[in-house]
Amino acid sequence: xxxxxxxxxVLLTAIIAVPAYRxxxxxxxxxxxxGTNAIATKTIVLICLIGYVFGRIDMFIDITLAYAIxxxxxSLTIAKYFSxxxxxxxxxx
Amino acid sequence: MIDITSILTIVFVSAGIFFLLIGSVGIIxxxxxxxxxxxxxxxxxxxxxxxxxGLIIFEGMTINSGKLFLxxxxxxxANPIGAHALARAALHAGLKPLFPDNTKDKEED
Numbered sequence: 001x002x003x004x005x006x007x008x009x010v011l012l013t014a015i016i017a018v019p020a021y022r023x024x025x026x027x028x029x030x031x032x033x034x035g036t037n038a039i040a041t042k043t044i045v046l047i048c049l050i051g052y053v054f055g056r057i058d059m060f061i062d063i064t065l066a067y068a069i070x071x072x073x074x075s076l077t078i079a080k081y082f083s084x085x086x087x088x089x090x091x092x093x
Numbered sequence: 094m095i096d097i098t099s100i101l102t103i104v105f106v107s108a109g110i111f112f113l114l115i116g117s118v119g120i121i122x123x124x125x126x127x128x129x130x131x132x133x134x135x136x137x138x139x140x141x142x143x144x145x146x147g148l149i150i151f152e153g154m155t156i157n158s159g160k161l162f163l164x165x166x167x168x169x170x171a172n173p174i175g176a177h178a179l180a181r182a183a184l185h186a187g188l189k190p191l192f193p194d195n196t197k198d199k200e201e202d
């Protein structure tokens with residue numbers, strides 16, 4: 001069962017590396033934000049699986065809770081900043 | 094020996110990782126910002142919920158499974174709210190959705 005969690009964590013690391021392409025090459029700033037948000041939400045699951053690989057889930061579960069709340073607050077703050085009236089976002093076509 | 098708890102855990106975690114893979118493929122293959130938001134919000138939420146349900150089944154009735162259930166509830170609330178806030182900010186900033194009228198003179202990326 002430990003080897004199953006280890007293989008799942010390795011596969012999930014490869015999956016997390018995929019949206020970094022959209023972060024680097026996104027046409028607008030919102031595409032980069034969506035890529036960053038996808039990486040942050042998949043990292044929550046990765047930290048849970050790493051806790052089961054190391055056998056220290058009672059420590060890693062608190063890190064997961066703090067990381068989830070911080071990522072959500074950061075995403076909402078950036079969205080609120082870009083939807084304000086005084087910010088002019090340029091879309092380079 | 095493999096009991097029913099291990100089989101259920103393997104099934105749920107594998108299904109969740111499959112849906113996370115679908116979300117990652119959709120975020121680089123779809124042509125528009127709003128369709129990318131559609132891919133990443135729904136597929137990622139379902140995949141993460143399936144993985145965490147599998148971990149709860151593996152853990153049993155302890156304090157850690159209670160914390161995992163809190164994470165599941167938080168993800169179920171927070172991930173669609175974040176995607177909705179980003180899409181609303183993009184619409185207010187003036188990003189046009191991908192309709193045929195908007196893309197007459199430029200090619201798709």
